[in-house]
Amino acid sequence: MASTYQPIRFSEKLSGINDLWQPRVVAEMNDDQFKLARIKGDFIWHDHPETDETFIVLHGELRIDFRDGAVTIRPGEMFVVPKGVEHKPFAEKEVHLLLIEPRGVLNTGHAGGERTAENDIWI
Numbered sequence: 001m002a003s004t005y006q007p008i009r010f011s012e013k014l015s016g017i018n019d020l021w022q023p024r025v026v027a028e029m030n031d032d033q034f035k036l037a038r039i040k041g042d043f044i045w046h047d048h049p050e051t052d053e054t055f056i057v058l059h060g061e062l063r064i065d066f067r068d069g070a071v072t073i074r075p076g077e078m079f080v081v082p083k084g085v086e087h088k089p090f091a092e093k094e095v096h097l098l099l100i101e102p103r104g105v106l107n108t109g110h111a112g113g114e115r116t117a118e119n120d121i122w123i
Helices: 010-015
Strands: 024-029 032-042 053-059 062-066 069-073 078-081 087-102
Touching: 010 024, 010 032, 010 087, 053 062, 069 078
Parallel strands: none
Antiparallel strands: 024 032, 032 087, 053 078, 053 087, 062 069, 062 087
């Protein structure tokens, strides 16, 4: 009998994401979503007043700028941005990452603008 339990393969899911800065949901756990994204270049300054945001780098090198410093995250590393802390992701070369955040959180927080991705899109 074939198993109905299948792992989520990040590489397969990422190959289906063509747009940069457009996170796609791959799983949910309770009220949290796991989102994959391909990013490159500079994002916008924003915060999430109601929630923390977790960045896990799968490929490449991500820098997250803060008003008072920065952190660099490499493959196999993660960083949690505390709620309410203004930040701006940057990737000199393309980065593949896994984001963990509550359902309904916009990628640009309350900043809005052209970089705001449509929410709850599954891949």
